[in-house]
Amino acid sequence: MASQRPGAPPSPNTDICPVCKTMRYLNRDLEFLINPECYHPMCANCVARIFADGPAQCPYAGCQKTLRKKAFKAAYFGNLAVEREVDIRRRVHAVxxxxxxxxxxxxxxxxxxxxxxxxxxxxxxxxxxxxxxxxxxxxxxxxxHKSEIEERRRQARESEAQRLAREREAKDAARRRRLDAAREDAEEKARDAREREEILDTLATGDASHARATMQKVALKKRGQHRLDAARSSLLDAASSNLSIRGLKKDKKREAVDEGPYDPFGGLDLALQRYTLGPLDGYRNDWVDAARSRSDIVVGGYSAEEYLSRAMFEAFSGMGVFIEDEKGDGELATREAAQAAAATSDTAQKMDVDVFA
Ligand SMILES: [Zn+2]
Ligand SMILES: [Zn+2]
Incomplete structure (x- = not known):
C-alpha cells in the first residue's frame, strides 16, 4: 500500500469512513468518493454535508487542500495510488x-x-x-502548442469516428451474410421437398426405369448444386476478405533507415588500444607455471591465460584517467577517494598473496 508521505494518496479503508466513522456494517450503501486534489477518500454523505455550501478545506487532519463538491468522483481503482497515476497520465496525454x-x-x-x-x-x-x-x-x-494540440485532438476524434463507422459496417456485413445464409437454407429445403415429391410421384406411376432416371437426375443435380454452392461461397469469402484491421497505417510507409546491426555497446570500441598481448603461454613465472600444470587448479577450469590478460587489462585500465579532471568539488570527493584507495590497496595486497594459494 502507499506510504503516508505527504502528497501520496492514502491507503483506502473501504469499510469505515475516516471522516464520520460510519461503518459499512451499519450502512450497506456506503459509497466512497475521492477528489483528485488530494485523493482522500470520504463517504458520499460527508461530501454532501461538508461541501454543500461551496468549496471547503479537506476534513483530513493536516490536509490544506480546498476541495469542491463537483470534482468528487468514485474511484475506479481500489488502490488510490493507481487511480492518481492514471488521472495524471490521462491529463499529460491530453496535452x-x-x-x-x-x-x-x-x-x-x-x-x-x-x-x-x-x-x-x-x-x-x-x-x-x-x-x-x-x-x-x-x-x-x-x-x-495550443493549436497543434487542438488539431491532434480533432484528428483523434475523427479517427475514432472512422473506426466506429468501420466497425458498424463490418457488423452490418456480417448481419447481411447471416440473412443470406438463412435464405439459401430455406430455399434448399424447399427444393429438397419438391424433389422428394417428384420421386414419389414417378414411383407412384409405377414406371421403374423412369423412376431410376429421375433419381439419377436428382443426384446429379445435387452434386452440381454442391459444386455451385462451393464456388459461390468461395467467391463470397473472397469478396468479404477485405477485413478491416485496426491500427494499420493507411499512408505510405516511412522509409526504413538501415542503421546496420544493433550495437549493444553503442559504438564503444573494445579492441585493445594501449598495449598488445603477446603469446601468453610464453610468459614464465613460478606461480603461473604452477597454475598451468597443477591439476588441482586446472581441473576447475582455471585458465592462466585468462589471469594474465586480466592482469594486463587492470594494469593499463587506469591510464588516461586524470584525477584532477575526475575530482569534483573538493573535499568530500577526495576523502571518499582516499578511503576507497586505502580499501582497494588492502584487498589488492591480500589478493596478491592468495592468488594461487
Ligand atoms: Zn463519512
Ligand atoms: Zn485531503
Whole structure:
C-alpha cells in the first residue's frame, strides 16, 4: 500500500469512513468518493454535508487542500495510488498528444516519449519541487502548442469516428451474410421437398426405369448444386476478405533507415588500444607455471591465460584517467577517494598473496 508521505494518496479503508466513522456494517450503501486534489477518500454523505455550501478545506487532519463538491468522483481503482497515476497520465496525454507520424525519425519520437515519461514520473512520484516544476513545464507546453494540440485532438476524434463507422459496417456485413445464409437454407429445403415429391410421384406411376432416371437426375443435380454452392461461397469469402484491421497505417510507409546491426555497446570500441598481448603461454613465472600444470587448479577450469590478460587489462585500465579532471568539488570527493584507495590497496595486497594459494 502507499506510504503516508505527504502528497501520496492514502491507503483506502473501504469499510469505515475516516471522516464520520460510519461503518459499512451499519450502512450497506456506503459509497466512497475521492477528489483528485488530494485523493482522500470520504463517504458520499460527508461530501454532501461538508461541501454543500461551496468549496471547503479537506476534513483530513493536516490536509490544506480546498476541495469542491463537483470534482468528487468514485474511484475506479481500489488502490488510490493507481487511480492518481492514471488521472495524471490521462491529463499529460491530453496535452502531449503527438504521435509517431509527427516526427522525422523513430529516434526523435522515442526521445519525445522519454521526455514525456520523465515529466509524468516527476508528477507522479516527484517531490513537491519536481512536481510544481513539471506542472509549470506542462502549462508552458500547452500554452505554446495550443493549436497543434487542438488539431491532434480533432484528428483523434475523427479517427475514432472512422473506426466506429468501420466497425458498424463490418457488423452490418456480417448481419447481411447471416440473412443470406438463412435464405439459401430455406430455399434448399424447399427444393429438397419438391424433389422428394417428384420421386414419389414417378414411383407412384409405377414406371421403374423412369423412376431410376429421375433419381439419377436428382443426384446429379445435387452434386452440381454442391459444386455451385462451393464456388459461390468461395467467391463470397473472397469478396468479404477485405477485413478491416485496426491500427494499420493507411499512408505510405516511412522509409526504413538501415542503421546496420544493433550495437549493444553503442559504438564503444573494445579492441585493445594501449598495449598488445603477446603469446601468453610464453610468459614464465613460478606461480603461473604452477597454475598451468597443477591439476588441482586446472581441473576447475582455471585458465592462466585468462589471469594474465586480466592482469594486463587492470594494469593499463587506469591510464588516461586524470584525477584532477575526475575530482569534483573538493573535499568530500577526495576523502571518499582516499578511503576507497586505502580499501582497494588492502584487498589488492591480500589478493596478491592468495592468488594461487
Ligand atoms: Zn463519512
Ligand atoms: Zn485531503
Amino acid at each position: 502531449f498528444n503527438k504521435e509517431e507520424p509527427d516526427f522525422e525519425s523513430l529516434a526523435d519520437y522515442n526521445a519525445y516519449l522519454e521526455q514525456v515519461e520523465e515529466l509524468t514520473f516527476n508528477l507522479v512520484s516527484g517531490n513537491p519541487d519536481q512536481r510544481s516544476k513539471a506542472e509549470a513545464e506542462m502549462r508552458d507546453w500547452e500554452a505554446k
